[in-house]
Amino acid sequence: MRVLGIEGTAWCASAAIHDAETDDVFIESDAYEPDSGGIHPREAAEHMAETLPEVIDAALSYAEDTAGAGGIDAVAFSRGPGLGPCLRTVGTAARAVAGTLDVPLVGVNHMVAHLEIGRHRSGFEDPICLNASGANAHVLGYHDGRYRVLGETMDTGVGNAIDKFTRHVGWTHPGGPKVERAAADGEYVDLPYVVKGMDFSFSGIMSAAKDLYDEGVPVEDVCFSLQEHVFAMLTEVAERALSLTGNDQLVLGGGVGQNDRLREMLATMCAQRGVAFHAPEPRFLRDNAGMIAVLGARMLAAGDTVPISESAIDPNYRPDQVPVTWRGTTASSAGSANATEIAADTAETVPDAADAATDAATTAADASEDVTTRAATDRGDALDLRGAEAAVEIIDEATVRKRRRPKAYRHPTLDETLRRNRTTLEARLLNEARRAGVPTPLVHDVDVANAELTLQYVGTADLAERITPDRVREVGAHLARLHRAGFVHGDPTTRNVRVGESAPTLIDFGLGYHTGHVEDHAMDLHILEQSIRGTATDPDPLVSAAESGYAAVGETNVLDRLRTIEGRGRYR
Ligand SMILES: C[C@@H](O)[C@H](NC(=O)OP(=O)(O)OC[C@H]1O[C@@H](n2cnc3c(N)ncnc32)[C@H](O)[C@@H]1O)C(=O)O
Numbered sequence: 089m090r091v092l093g094i095e096g097t098a099w100c101a102s103a104a105i106h107d108a109e110t111d112d113v114f115i116e117s118d119a120y121e122p123d124s125g126g127i128h129p130r131e132a133a134e135h136m137a138e139t140l141p142e143v144i145d146a147a148l149s150y151a152e153d154t155a156g157a158g159g160i161d162a163v164a165f166s167r168g169p170g171l172g173p174c175l176r177t178v179g180t181a182a183r184a185v186a187g188t189l190d191v192p193l194v195g196v197n198h199m200v201a202h203l204e205i206g207r208h209r210s211g212f213e214d215p216i217c218l219n220a221s222g223a224n225a226h227v228l229g230y231h232d233g234r235y236r237v238l239g240e241t242m243d244t245g246v247g248n249a250i251d252k253f254t255r256h257v258g259w260t261h262p263g264g265p266k267v268e269r270a271a272a273d274g275e276y277v278d279l280p281y282v283v284k285g286m287d288f289s290f291s292g293i294m295s296a297a298k299d300l301y302d303e304g305v306p307v308e309d310v311c312f313s314l315q316e317h318v319f320a321m322l323t324e325v326a327e328r329a330l331s332l333t334g335n336d337q338l339v340l341g342g343g344v345g346q347n348d349r350l351r352e353m354l355a356t357m358c359a360q361r362g363v364a365f366h367a368p369e370p371r372f373l374r375d376n377a378g379m380i381a382v383l384g385a386r387m388l389a390a391g392d393t394v395p396i397s398e399s400a401i402d403p404n405y406r407p408d409q410v411p412v413t414w415r416g417t418t419a420s421s422a423g424s425a426n427a428t429e430i431a432a433d434t435a436e437t438v439p440d441a442a443d444a445a446t447d448a449a450t451t452a453a454d455a456s457e458d459v460t461t462r463a464a465t466d467r468g469d470a471l472d473l474r475g476a477e478a479a480v481e482i483i484d485e486a487t488v489r490k491r492r493r494p495k496a497y498r499h500p501t502l503d504e505t506l507r508r509n510r511t512t513l514e515a516r517l518l519n520e521a522r523r524a525g526v527p528t529p530l531v532h533d534v535d536v537a538n539a540e541l542t543l544q545y546v547g548t549a550d551l552a553e554r555i556t557p558d559r560v561r562e563v564g565a566h567l568a569r570l571h572r573a574g575f576v577h578g579d580p581t582t583r584n585v586r587v588g589e590s591a592p593t594l595i596d597f598g599l600g601y602h603t604g605h606v607e608d609h610a611m612d613l614h615i616l617e618q619s620i621r622g623t624a625t626d627p628d629p630l631v632s633a634a635e636s637g638y639a640a641v642g643e644t645n646v647l648d649r650l651r652t653i654e655g656r657g658r659y660r
């Protein structure tokens with residue numbers, strides 16, 4: 089089976105031929121490079137109109153030269169997300185070619201293609217995917233027939249954020265590779281670091297970066313630190329998603345994935361966690377029609393074609409809107425991790441594994457090849473599988489010690505700052521929560537220098553494993569109590585609630601902060617609901633229970649804002 093793929097969502101006019109039998113992928117691309125500023129939608133669409141016929145011709149000639157392999161069985165095209173004027177040009181071209189060749193049309197979601205190319209190249213069955221591209225930044229996990237958005241940017245895509253900074257300093261588009269080059273000679277400076285549960289934001293960090301540059305901080309230092317902060321945020325959220333779902337495979341997608349430092353951080357994090365990691369070669373990371381053809385072939389095999397009359401493009405097409413027809417019913421491994429985490433001193437094994445993974449990632453990036461690193465660490469029960477951030481050691485039946493271990497992927501200064509700040513804040517918020525009427529573990533001791541808390545042992549299982557509407561309703565009410573007391577939990581996932589004989593108890597306030605903003609309160613509730621939707625088989629009654637519990641205690645405008653957050657398209 090051979091499929092012609094066509095891509096042109098923003099900057100890259102591209103056509104490809106994928107042969108499903110040999111796995112050969114031929115790609116022909118023509119990049120739009122604005123003379124100044126960012127991508128102008130109209131100019132980009134003109135670029136598509138001019139160059140798509142040429143790249144499609146090149147792909148069709150290749151198909152003809154290799155005709156022994158058979159004809160073309162379908163035309164797959166990027167249906168969205170992307171810039172409307174560009175997508176319309178792509179759609180028109182795809183319909184025309186499909187008509188001429190008299191073959192079916194396959195409408196592909198560009199973000200799902202960024203994910204599936206990693207799954208295809210790695211052979212991983214059920215990975216978590218970090219998509220780090222120009223207009224998007226999100227973490228996806230498969231559950232129950234859909235790719236769920238486990239976490240995403242609250243403002244712009246990661247590449248666009250970086251490109252905006254480079255426009256400010258007068259560099260041409262695309263800025264990402266220029267930042268990477270400049271960062272090689274830079275030193276660490278402080279910037280904001282914004283992760284809220286599984287979501288993250290770039291706007292504060294980008295304006296701070298512009299300010300530093302305007303104040304005369306060397307641009308190399310700003311670039312270095314931008315990478316250290318932004319990529320650590322992405323890596324942290326990817327790790328949270330692995331932790332939440334109990335998944336042990338990660339793939340990377342998107343143009344920013346070409347960045348060596350991002351790949352290095354992800355490989356290091358995965359090695360430290362005992363998780364397999366795959367980054368496709370650069371030609372499959374940046375926008376390309378190869379990934380469209382590869383997913384197109386899978387969709388075609390599943391009979392997932394689209395009649396011309398229904399093949400309209402969608403600039404806001406979200407990955408979680410796509411019914412995943414081409415995968416078996418592989419159950420998500422959510423909830424399979426151990427309920428009780430056992431800490432171990434992995435200091436001896438982890439750096440070796442991390443170094444090996446890092447070397448592999450860097451070497452492969454240089455050689456422009458796919459890179460897969462498999463976990464070198466022994467995933468025995470000695471390894472902490474659950475906590476994304478911290479290890480909890482059981483001291484006795486009534487006491488645990490929670491330690492935020494250094495993360496090898498983070499810059500040491502950033503790592504120390506985050507671990508200390510989160511430890512102090514967590515102790516404070518645990519006490520404030522209890523005063524507000526929300527059950528939390530008692531804080532017996534705080535050791536800031538070692539980022540260690542000694543806490544009361546609570547519950548017998550995570551809410552994730554014993555989820556019921558009644559329990560979720562109580563958690564909803566508890567969130568409202570925190571918000572009335574002037575702060576948020578910051579990460580109220582179903583794994584951060586302990587249950588047992590007594591009432592649900594909230595743990596892990598390390599991402600909490602004081603705020604009176606309705607947006608932050610709604611985001612807290614959104615995180616709870618996302619974690620339910622990401623893992624529960626029948627989430628609707630549970631989500632309703634969370635909201636009714638919240639409504640009984642909290643402000644109704646928070647629920648209104650929650651609807652706005654859910655309806656917000658992230659494509660900008
Ligand atoms: C919807 C679609 O149009 C969009 N595609 C897209 O943005 O192109 P993509 O090729 O996936 O990513 C381009 C981004 O990737 C960045 N980039 C390229 N090389 C980079 C590098 N070495 N370091 C950092 N960023 C890099 C560029 O600066 C640019 O922002 C998307 O996937 O969001």
Ligand SMILES: [Fe+2]
Nearest residue numbers: 221222343375
């Ligand atoms: Fe893309």
